[in-house]
Amino acid sequence: MNSRRTKIGAAAAALAASAMLLAACSGGGAADSGETTGTLDFYTNKAAWEPDFDELNGASETSVDISLNTTGYSDADQYDAFIKQSFRTSKSPGLFTWQTGSSLTELVDEGLIAETTDIWSNAVDEGWVTEDLRETYTVDGKQYCVPMNIAYWVMYYNTKIFEEQGIEVPTTWEELDAAAETLKSAGITPYYQTSTLFTFQWFQQMVAGTDPELYEGLSTGEVEYTDPEIVDIMNMWLDQHEAGWFSDAGSTVDPAVGLKQGDYAMINFGSFFNGSLDGAGMVSGEDYDMFVIPKTNPDLERTPVAVESGPLCVAENAAQKALGLAYSEWWMSPEAQTAWSEARGDVAFNPKATVSDPMLDELGTTVASDDYLVYDRYYEATPTPILTVALEQFGAFIANPGDPLPILEIIQAEADKYWADQE
Missing domain, CATH: 3.40.190.10 (Periplasmic binding protein-like II)
Known part of the structure; x- marks a missing residue:
């Protein structure tokens, strides 16, 4: 994934190099x-x-x-x-x-x-x-x-933990919640989560899984972050936090290592994560596997899958x-x-x-079928100024879960500024 972190020195050097290039090659393209x-x-x-x-x-x-x-x-x-x-x-x-x-x-x-x-x-x-x-x-x-x-954003899981707890791969959101409850009751943290950079995936998953048009509306400005449906989804996320379903957001343990050693049972990540898990010493199909995350709203005809x-x-x-x-x-x-x-x-x-x-x-064959709806990952779907603020605010929410409305108001304030400039 492309990092958007500011690197002032590198950027300045790049601009200087570009200026030299312009001086040497003036005019339009050949x-x-x-x-x-x-x-x-x-x-x-x-x-x-x-x-x-x-x-x-x-x-x-x-x-x-x-x-x-x-x-x-x-x-x-x-x-x-x-x-x-x-x-x-x-x-x-x-x-x-x-x-x-x-x-x-x-x-x-x-x-x-x-x-x-x-x-x-x-x-x-x-x-x-x-x-x-x-x-x-x-x-x-x-x-x-x-x-x-x-890369399709899916759920990776520790197969040995699932087997030990008698958990079948969830095919509905209700079954996914039940799996999380079973894991928590056994003293196992269900999900990995971080408060830095990758702070958006659970938000995108629940919004798109509830209503893909609602999700798309956020990327076009037609839906506000303070919309009651968005607030309800954030409160669902808060309930999951309060139930203890997420890992320590500030942990410095490599995510792949954490899954291997059982710090949590599942991790929502892009399909490129296989390489990291293999590098951590886990064997594909034996120590770990993956599944497409079920739609939050069972009435949807197709299951949304985020694509990067x-x-x-x-x-x-x-x-x-x-x-x-x-x-x-x-x-x-x-x-x-x-x-x-x-x-x-x-x-x-x-x-x-x-x-x-x-x-x-x-995975590729499954997602290509008519049962699935591919949608743009939040990182690409969201205009950069809004994304920058949203990542920070989601990170704050993950690190210190509480009433989501204040953070949604901050994101919406940035969205209002951005969309006003586009008129």
Whole structure:
């Protein structure tokens, strides 16, 4: 996930570097070369993933005669500054990583991102992606970018604890609550929770699981955080706190280690968490497993599942625009997603791809069915100024649970300011 923590020194250095770049390369972007094979310059804020992208070159060279020349940034602020400045130079990237939500919409509104509607239409027709995922990449009825990766936010659990307590995998919210009560009665903390950064997931889960339209309304300003339904959901969260269902929010124990040693039985996290659990010495399918969190409202036709998706984008004025779009088209294919899943050890967004981890393979197939509704994770769905305040306030609530209305009023005050500026 992209950190949004301010790093003043790095940001200043990035701006200085960008100023030098502007001085050397004034004017707009270069004309598209029209080339659809060759070496594609690729910029990413996932510096640690460079070996994974390099590993893909064998597959892409064989299939479409394109290889990536990857430049990775490890500092999010520096990267964002570089990308935004590059649009005003002849160095607009042929392929780069970005964020969905308001960050992507901003670039689309400025005409800086190449359209990918045809690529998406073909992928949907081929059964490579779902309509729900297409919505994540849709702005004013058109699609932009393609998914670099996805992670579904699910519930991981310690299988040995479940077995010892005779708990079956919950398929309804009522069963999930019953499992939490059983665990607490046995002296086992049901859920992991933290008061820093990852403070949003239980809120997003209960709001979307109650009413997906209510959840979406928060991201568009049509629903206020002080709406009675939101207050009721927060009070449900408070009741769970008072029942002792959550772990110490200030613990410094690694979450994967905590699940392994039984500090708690369950943890709501993205499907990339397999790697952390494997690294902690837990065995997939033996020591830990996962399940899609049941919908809070049993009357919903489909079970909502939060998806975290980072896009691969092509600049509209890039000299390598055609090359970037050709790679994007290949990227959506089962072949590319099979290679990516093998390199990353993660779930594939294409249900026709082959995923080596049986647990992740089953998750991808399950969520792609008509029984599930994929929605944007709160971190991407919420405009940045509102998100910053909300993460702080949710963290305060988690650290010191109490009447939720005051924190909701603080978040709504920031939302009022933001949406007023958009008029």
